[in-house]
Amino acid sequence: MTNVLFQPLRIGDIIAPNRVFMSPLTRGRSTDRVPNELMAEYYGQRASAGLIIAEATAISAEGYGWNGAPGIYSEAHVTSWKRVTETVHASGGRIFLQLWHMGRVSHPDFQNGKVPVGPSAIAALGETHTPVGKKPYVVPRALDASEIPRIVNDYATAAGRARDAGFDGVEVHGANGYLIDQFLRNASNRRTDQYGGSIENRVRFLKEVVEAVCQAWSPQRTGLRLSPTMNEKGMADSDPIGLFTYVARTVNCFNLAYxxxxxxxxxxxxxxxxxxRVTPHIREVYDGVLVTNGGYEFESATRAIENKEADAIAFGQSFLANPDLPRRFLSGSGLNEPDPALYYTTGPHGYSDYPRID
Ligand SMILES: Cc1cc2nc3c(=O)[nH]c(=O)nc-3n(C[C@H](O)[C@H](O)[C@H](O)COP(=O)(O)O)c2cc1C
Known part of the structure; x- marks a missing residue:
């Protein structure tokens, strides 16, 4: 019998031929925020993934804040991403783009000296990499409610641009302490207006973004990523299970791809x-396709699908180091070890030069 990871899965409008997805991975290899030929080669090498979720990509200059990360807010970005999507499609793959606004964890060095924006004037904990080295996170400017439609619109415009660039869909980045997550969790959101306080209010921004992205393209082309218990950058919530099961129930109505x-x-x-872990609780209340990620290997991923804990598994560091990961799983071959020292460097080394089994 075929291993469950190799059973096809419908995600919205497309069919993933296997359930071994590639997790979004920021690699900082773009040129002046523009995707390049090296990135096309890297993603093309990984086209055997059931789905590639391409790296977090800034929806606006305001949302940008990571050296070497790409954008999807200009025509030049669209044109250059086309090379990437064409390469993946020519190699038989499928690729979504992760839509990113960093909120308070951007830095004035990326914002022409202005402080970044966030739900509340509370700094993240820790340091960020700026073009001139590591610096502590700054206290952001709390967004006025009147500015939120502009940011929601930036997500929608970015989704339209991703479609124009040939992506198969987009994943709204609601995870890892970036803007949407900052609104969700009450350590970073102390607002007293309709976007803060109750769970319903803190989820409002996410809901508006997801709705706008679905309208700009299609719910069948839209995914959403959450990280309910990620506790880096000072992220925390007093009731992760209550908050994130509310999010899952809220997005049920959109009928998302995943x-x-x-x-x-x-x-x-x-x-x-x-x-x-909150994921098992989400599984109980969420009606659609659930992808999960974090620390999985072949055996644990197989068990998770067999036990119906999720419908597909995304692999991060093992996909980074093994361009042919599904084939290695199928053949029982060993895996290359990822080299963390080369995660965010420049050039092909530690990026597009991990060997294949053939
Ligand atoms: C180098 C690196 C870059 C990452 N970039 C992103 C990103 O752009 N967006 C995101 O949602 N998660 C990002 N993550 C988190 C991964 O997608 C994944 O959740 C994490 O590595 C855990 O999965 P794993 O144990 O299979 O590696 C990154 C992780 C690593 C190691």
Missing amino acids: LHTAESIRPGRLFNPTAP
Whole structure:
């Protein structure tokens, strides 16, 4: 019998031929925020993924804040992303783009000296990489409610541009302490207007963004990523299960291509040893396709699908280091080890030069 990871899965308008997805991975290889030929080669190498979710990509200059990250807010971005999507499609793959606004964890060095925006004037904890080295996060400017439609519109415009660039869909980045997540969780959102306070109010911004993206393109082309227990950058919430099951129930009505949770099952990236995992609770209340991620290997991923804990598994660091990951899983071949020292460097080394089994 075929391993469950190799059973096809419908996600919205497209069919993924397997359930081994590539997790979004920021690699900082773009040129002046524009995707390049090296990125096309890297994604093309990984086209055997059931779905590639391409790296977090800024929806606006205001949302930008990571050296070497790409954008999707100009015609030059659209033209250059086309090379990437064409390469993936020519290699038989499918690719979504992750839509990103960094909110308070951008930095004045990326904002012409202006402080970044966030739900409340509360700085993230830790340091960020600016073009001139590491600097502490700054206290952001709290957005006025009247500015929110402009940002919602930026997400919608970016989704339209992603469609024009040939992507198969978009994933709204609601995870990892960026703007949407900052609105969701009450350590970073202390607003007293309709976007703060109750869970319903804190989810309002996410709901408006998802609705606008669905209208700009289609719910069948829209995914959403959440990281319910990620506790880096000072992110926390007093009731993660209550908050994130509310989010899952709220987005049921959109009939999205998928919902994606990033929440590690073992020590490593996105692992929170002090919080119970929320993904099983989301599974109970969410009606659509659920993708999950974090610390999975072939055996644990197979078990998770067999036990119906999720419908597909996204692999981050193992896909980064193994361009032919599905084939390695199928053949039982060993895996290349990822080299974290080369995650965010420049050029092909540690990026497009990981060997294939053939
Ligand atoms: C180098 C690197 C870059 C990442 N960039 C992103 C990103 O752009 N967007 C995102 O949602 N998560 C990002 N993540 C998190 C991964 O998608 C994934 O959730 C995490 O690595 C855990 O999965 P894994 O154990 O399979 O690696 C990144 C992780 C790494 C290691």
